[in-house]
Amino acid sequence: MLFDFLVNLDTDLFLYLNRLHTDTWDEIMWWVSNKYASIPLYLTVLFFVFKKYKFKGFIFVIALIFAVTIADKLSVHLFKNVFERLRPCHNPEISKLVHIVRNKCGGQYGFISSHATNSFVIAVFTSILFKNKYFSFLILFWAITVSYSRIYLGVHFPADIIGGAIFGSIIALIFYFISKKVVYGTNKN
Secondary structure, eight states, X not given: OHHHHHHHHHHXXXXXXXXXXXXXXXXXXXXHHOTTTTHHHHHHHHHXXXXXHTTHHHHHHHHHHHHHHHHHXXXXXIIIHHHOOBOGGGOTTTGGGOOOSTTOOOSSBOSSOHHXXXXXXXXXXXXXHHOOHHHHHHHHHXXXXXXXXXXXXXXXXXXXXXXXXXXXXXXXXXXXXXXXXXXXXXXXX
């Protein structure tokens, strides 16, 4: 019963958020969700990693790349292919109510969102790495915006996003602490 309540709440929240659309926001959210749109952000982050950490930055960058790659694969193989929860745009119970932008729905299953997972890996890892409240605010805002765009576009339920954000954050923490141990050994806090 509790599970059914949560699924219904998730569906209702999705439908409410997905209905908040305009032609202008359709284009903005389509762009925000595009994996190539964040390349300038990634390059800027890489620049500052190397500026702050010099050669040690390579280890952090490699750890971040591994973290994103592993999180992306696990979000599919440990979650989507196991839980097999239909995306809203593929769910026959609500698909006619879903606003889809550019008629793109994606793969059949949506739990958990790989976009949310990967965005939160990057945001949490770099936020801890830089220890700067302004950077942390901006990078987390970016991750939340990318994640929300998936609801807006009709391809993920809020629970898919929340699950991806949590999973991505956990992966980020694991890889950050491993890379920190490699860079500094056991003596550095």
